[in-house]
Amino acid sequence: MSLLQPRPRSGPLGRVNPVAKLGAGLLIAFPLILSVDWVSAVTALILEVPLMLLAGLRWREFWVRTAPVWIAAPLTGVTIALYGEASGQVHFQWLFVHISDGSLSLAMAAVFRIIAIALPGVALFATVDPTDLADGLSQRVRLPARFVLGALGGLRLVGLLVDDWRELELARRARGVADTGRLRRLGGMAFALIVLAIRRGSTLATSMEARGFGAPTPRTWARVSPWTWREWTLLLAGAAISSTAVAVAVATGSWNLILGDGA
Template identity: 65%
Template sequence: MTAIASTITTPTLRAIDRVNPVAKLAAALVLAAVLVLTIDWVSAAVALGCELVLFLFVGLSPRIFFSRTALVWIAAPATGLTTLLYGKAAGAEYWSFGLIQITDGSIGLAIATTLRVLAIGLPAVVLFITVDPTDLADGLAQVVRLPARFVLGGLAGLRLVGLFIEDWRALELARRARGIADGHVLRRLAGQAFALLVLSIRRGSKLATAMEARGFGAPTPRTWARPSPFGLREWALIALGLGIALLAAGVSIATGSWNFVLA
């Protein structure tokens, strides 16, 4: 019975779930650091193609993948559209109206910008879908060796973010019950936002006092309840991110498409 219960209650971990969050952060940063150096569609397309292939082995269902990355899929075309309308004019001009100019240069820049946003944003979201804030804090403190006080303070603040929505709903219901939520929309939102700010400051002050009383701010070295291993699996993920970035940069340079942003 114990074996059956443990099988039912314990979810099966995917390979990406077992990777240290610090390695996921490092892989996303390495990939982004190379892609932001250039604005060309070749490097972004190569990186995005490699990423889409790897996403098939992450183990996410299509519903979870597209629901979690929906903002990226919306932001990328929006950024590309803005670049298309107001980007650098070069080459043949197809349409213009006031400040808007659609030319060969703006079209190429819009395509490159859209692909680059997807190539940078999608892996960052996918890698952090399964990251637990506590695991990330353990990794930052034990692997990166960040100050424990900074890490624990950030973790405590991040844990409170989830309460904002509940507080906002409670404030809305309370103000409606008191009859002060029927005024102008902007005035109502401003007053409710200020009330939420005051409530958040009070809660943060109480949390800081409680943590200080429990010794979280002590200058002595801390011990950690859960180890944060960093081994071959983590280095392989970082190497994979670096490999994709170097491949994208190499293909872009070889085809003459590399467009260094600082040049």
């Protein structure tokens, strides 16, 4: 099984409703988005460690899945440190580059914020099955079933696009038209892939309507989306992490609301 595919649900958080995982991630991210300070981000990151340990990911899988986060966060910090608004003592200046105390502090806050927001989302959603998420969004959040199931059907077909691209490439090589003109070949294959996707989407839409999708009558569900004390516990944990991070930042005087005068 690929490390980039959802794993079988394991670990204490593996069988928690995906809607609760989504809600916990949003509760953690909300205060981190509102403030530009490193104290709240570091506090939230420390408190998130138990959640990531309970997610049931192996260490190698964890690092593979979170590799984009570890790459994007430092690059963002370097960019802000070089080109952020200069304030305080300026350590280096050249053309548009200004490295100052203010830009370095903002860069550090941005790095920790990105990591604190992204890591729990990756860890919690590593074991989420798209069908379970669709069931939860429809049954618990009460989103329109037609929209949710249509998105689920489209998501299930994403993997077929890779197979279609591979088959198109092999077919063109078999006909001897894939050896020259790489840019022209990519354009032709992309157009052919779009045509295949439209045809498959039309077939899927017709099949779904033939099975009663979009009918005005109430739907029945093959699987009930559970909601027990585990889901409430995870939501309370997310709220506790965010509130504690805000409290620590306010107590230390580092809370810097983006919409405030100190932003």
